[in-house]
Amino acid sequence: MIEAKVDIVEAKEKKAKPDPENLSFGKIFTDHMFTMEYTREKGWFNPKIEPYAPIELDPAAMIFHYSQSVFEGLKAYLDPEGHIQLFRPQENFKRMNRSNQRLSIPLINEELVLDYLKQLLTLEKDWIPSADGTSLYIRPFIFATESSLSVAPAHSYKFIIILSPVGSYYPEGIHPVSIQIEHDYTRAVRGGTGTAKTGGNYSAGYIAQAKAAEQGHAQVMWLDGVEKEYIEEVGSMNVFFKINGQVVTPELNDSILAGVTRKSIIELLHDWNIDVVERKISVSEIHEAYKEGTLEEAFGAGTAAVISPIGELSWGEEVMIINGRQTGDLTKSLYTTLTGVQTGKLPDPYGWTVKIKV
Numbered sequence: 001m002i003e004a005k006v007d008i009v010e011a012k013e014k015k016a017k018p019d020p021e022n023l024s025f026g027k028i029f030t031d032h033m034f035t036m037e038y039t040r041e042k043g044w045f046n047p048k049i050e051p052y053a054p055i056e057l058d059p060a061a062m063i064f065h066y067s068q069s070v071f072e073g074l075k076a077y078l079d080p081e082g083h084i085q086l087f088r089p090q091e092n093f094k095r096m097n098r099s100n101q102r103l104s105i106p107l108i109n110e111e112l113v114l115d116y117l118k119q120l121l122t123l124e125k126d127w128i129p130s131a132d133g134t135s136l137y138i139r140p141f142i143f144a145t146e147s148s149l150s151v152a153p154a155h156s157y158k159f160i161i162i163l164s165p166v167g168s169y170y171p172e173g174i175h176p177v178s179i180q181i182e183h184d185y186t187r188a189v190r191g192g193t194g195t196a197k198t199g200g201n202y203s204a205g206y207i208a209q210a211k212a213a214e215q216g217h218a219q220v221m222w223l224d225g226v227e228k229e230y231i232e233e234v235g236s237m238n239v240f241f242k243i244n245g246q247v248v249t250p251e252l253n254d255s256i257l258a259g260v261t262r263k264s265i266i267e268l269l270h271d272w273n274i275d276v277v278e279r280k281i282s283v284s285e286i287h288e289a290y291k292e293g294t295l296e297e298a299f300g301a302g303t304a305a306v307i308s309p310i311g312e313l314s315w316g317e318e319v320m321i322i323n324g325r326q327t328g329d330l331t332k333s334l335y336t337t338l339t340g341v342q343t344g345k346l347p348d349p350y351g352w353t354v355k356i357k358v
């Protein structure tokens with residue numbers, strides 16, 4: 001039941017829909033966006049669905065100076081009956097509030113915001129692509145709007161949700177990629193913002209990503225910022241290894257993002273009675289497993305790519321080829337099941353999906 005009251009201003013002119021066979025990631029946006037404001041006096045107010053358009057900000061808006069902002073990423077699909085389907089959206093808004101808390105941004109009402117999103121999606125239903133591997137990517141974000149150079153939390157904010165029809169995150173689809181283990185740069189440190197979904201965590205990684213790309217790798221693997229020994233994430237994803245039949249993923253700490261895909265994979269593996277553990281994993285342990293022949297599979301997991309198999313891991317001079325650079329069977333099963341449940345092509349015994357009946 002949709003209850004939250006939102007003013008809707010419909011776009012006079014609608015854009016042409018893109019070719020569903022040729023969608024890239026996050027380049028095209030739909031006709032409308034959701035916006036809401038915050039001031040200390042009023043709290044969150046003025047929820048609106050309005051035509052997608054540039055926004056005007058004062059050059060002194062605090063977002064430009066001290067990066068006080070958070071974002072989320074989730075996807076909407078059309079199920080085989082043509083209903084809009086979301087995957088665990090409550091988890092994203094819960095995490096957004098954890099990020100808000102870390103960045104000293106006022107909390108949102110998670111239920112209300114989900115309701116606003118449902119109304120936006122209802123209006124933009126025709127933008128949800130249904131070809132294999134496509135979806136409507138949802139990007140909610142909040143940023144500081146107050147005009148001030150004070151180094152302190154802003155007194156005013158804006159919350160926006162934009163929507164983008166997307167194809168596969170990797171244009172080549174799911175295929176094993178080559179990863180460089182990064183020694184010098186660190187994505188996040190203990191006590192920092194690594195566990196929050198905030199832009200700075202991502203832009204801080206570009207320089208290492210460029211270095212890896214120069215050497216022919218698709219992404220970097222991040223190590224902890226203190227010992228430079230324990231594996232944290234891969235690119236902008238969580239990471240999993242299958243070693244001697246057991247699935248291992250780095251245990252959460254305050255420098256690792258608590259991924260919704262990560263959580264779902266762990267729950268699926270428990271359900272499938274496959275041994276899965278969350279613990280610290282050192283790069284030396286991975287290297288040992290590789291030398292012993294027990295490093296069976298490795299993959300990244302995140303909303304955008306869902307699952308991204310790792311075919312090769314470079315660590316200094318050492319190159320570890322995983323599963324002959326082929327996607328492993330477990331990696332494949334996880335991808336098929338997750339995307340099947342997300343798109344409504346497979347049943348959802350876990351209660352993860354949320355349908356919007358239009």
Ligand code: COI
Nearest residue numbers: 073236237302303304305
């Ligand atoms: C995700 O896959 O969930 C991400 O965070 C990637 C996104 C920043 C594009």
